[in-house]
Amino acid sequence: xxxxxxxxxxxxxxxxxxxxxxxxxxxxxxxxxxxxxxxxxxxxxxxxxxxxxxxxxxxxxxxxxxxxxxxxxxxxxxxxxxxxxxxxxxxxxxxxxxxxxxxxxxxxxxxxxxxxxxxxxxxxxxxxxxxxxxxxxxxxxxxxxxxxxxxxxxxxxxxxxxxxxxxxxxxxxxxxxxxxxxxxxxxxxxxxxxxxxxxxxxxxxxxxxxxxxxxxxxxxxxxxxxxxxxxxxxxxxxxxxxxxxxxxxxxxxxxxxxxxxxxxxxxxxxxxxxxxxxxx
Numbered sequence: 001x002x003x004x005x006x007x008x009x010x011x012x013x014x015x016x017x018x019x020x021x022x023x024x025x026x027x028x029x030x031x032x033x034x035x036x037x038x039x040x041x042x043x044x045x046x047x048x049x050x051x052x053x054x055x056x057x058x059x060x061x062x063x064x065x066x067x068x069x070x071x072x073x074x075x076x077x078x079x080x081x082x083x084x085x086x087x088x089x090x091x092x093x094x095x096x097x098x099x100x101x102x103x104x105x106x107x108x109x110x111x112x113x114x115x116x117x118x119x120x121x122x123x124x125x126x127x128x129x130x131x132x133x134x135x136x137x138x139x140x141x142x143x144x145x146x147x148x149x150x151x152x153x154x155x156x157x158x159x160x161x162x163x164x165x166x167x168x169x170x171x172x173x174x175x176x177x178x179x180x181x182x183x184x185x186x187x188x189x190x191x192x193x194x195x196x197x198x199x200x201x202x203x204x205x206x207x208x209x210x211x212x213x214x215x216x217x218x219x220x221x222x223x224x225x226x227x228x229x230x231x232x233x234x235x236x237x238x239x240x241x242x243x244x245x246x247x248x249x250x251x252x253x254x255x256x257x258x259x260x261x262x263x264x265x266x267x268x269x270x271x272x273x274x275x276x277x278x279x280x
Contacts, residue, residue, distance in 0.1 A: 016188075027087075031084040042071065056158055083157055135163075210235050
């Protein structure tokens, strides 16, 4: 491992290490206005959702690492404490990137990028028509983390109205993750497209409690054949296989074949695989 101490590094190096390590990061495509009513549109990848009750989003338009100046978005929300956060999809990514250009204050990025402004219902900034999810927000607080270049400014937003393209919804009334085609930020010039093989389902143990990797037989837990993901799947099984289940697996499959058991684990037959492996 290479070890770094942030206080001993130049800001650009810290920036590169953090952004290269922490990702993909969702993109806040923020629409704001100043007190004169001038529109501004800019993307920020220091962004996420932090609460559902109340519905809170936080993003951070950091000070320029070169000049130390604040972003127009930061200045605007201090003048008009409202913002529309639009999600970014693959079909929008080139125009979104153009909006990050350092245009002078007062330049309308809606016009520069070719995006279509839509009037909001509860706030003054405009929505981006091309975005499938548009979140009207009031700015609850602005926390300035520093006055030097690279310092973040936490914009804490409360969602007051949500607009969603009905074509993005599934029959259960949820946003279909296979349709929305979101884009996220990586390090440098790299982005990530949340589509196709890049997305996968993993059931969360919200109401269940697995036995844990520590309960697995030592010959399984310490075996080089099984990866951490394999052990995690086995550890998520809710109970130790009964003697009857162990005997049934032995009769069905015979002598334990570790590689076959691994295929079973990865093909959704983990409970049976664990019963087979238990007496390894």
